[in-house]
Amino acid sequence: MEVSDLWQVMRIDRYSFSTxxxxxxxxxxxxxxxxxxxxxxxxxxxxxxxxxxxxxxxEAEIKTLAVRADMRRRGVATALMKEAMRxxxxxxxxxVFLEVRVSNTAARRLYEKLGFRIVGxxxxxxxxxxxxxxxxxxxxxxxxxxxxx
Numbered sequence: 001m002e003v004s005d006l007w008q009v010m011r012i013d014r015y016s017f018s019t020x021x022x023x024x025x026x027x028x029x030x031x032x033x034x035x036x037x038x039x040x041x042x043x044x045x046x047x048x049x050x051x052x053x054x055x056x057x058x059e060a061e062i063k064t065l066a067v068r069a070d071m072r073r074r075g076v077a078t079a080l081m082k083e084a085m086r087x088x089x090x091x092x093x094x095x096v097f098l099e100v101r102v103s104n105t106a107a108r109r110l111y112e113k114l115g116f117r118i119v120g121x122x123x124x125x126x127x128x129x130x131x132x133x134x135x136x137x138x139x140x141x142x143x144x145x146x147x148x149x
Contacts (some may be wrong), residue, residue, distance in 0.1 A: 006027070015069065036052070051081065065081065095139055112136075
């Protein structure tokens, strides 16, 4: 992800989430050396998805992931997740966590397919609308041992 991608990233973010990130939040992630910020693009360089993740010590967090509505269910999110996990592993992370809305069954299925398991619930984590978050986690492995979907 580059600064020049932000207008497209933020447009996808606004349409995907009820509480989108600010430009400053994305800029902090792009500039943070422990963050993994990726975009998926078409040949025209049109951004169709993005992911932001970070690694602290040996634990990683998937902070945000979104795919443009017309490009969903085409493997974009899976590709972004796999590449982010590969990079997080290469940074020394051993485990990765994420939060997802309880009601977001499509995302939960994707994460389960990628080897994530539920490890907890954060009550009232999301606002607009208020909703619990499911906390999911999985171990990270060398690229040749990653779970394929």
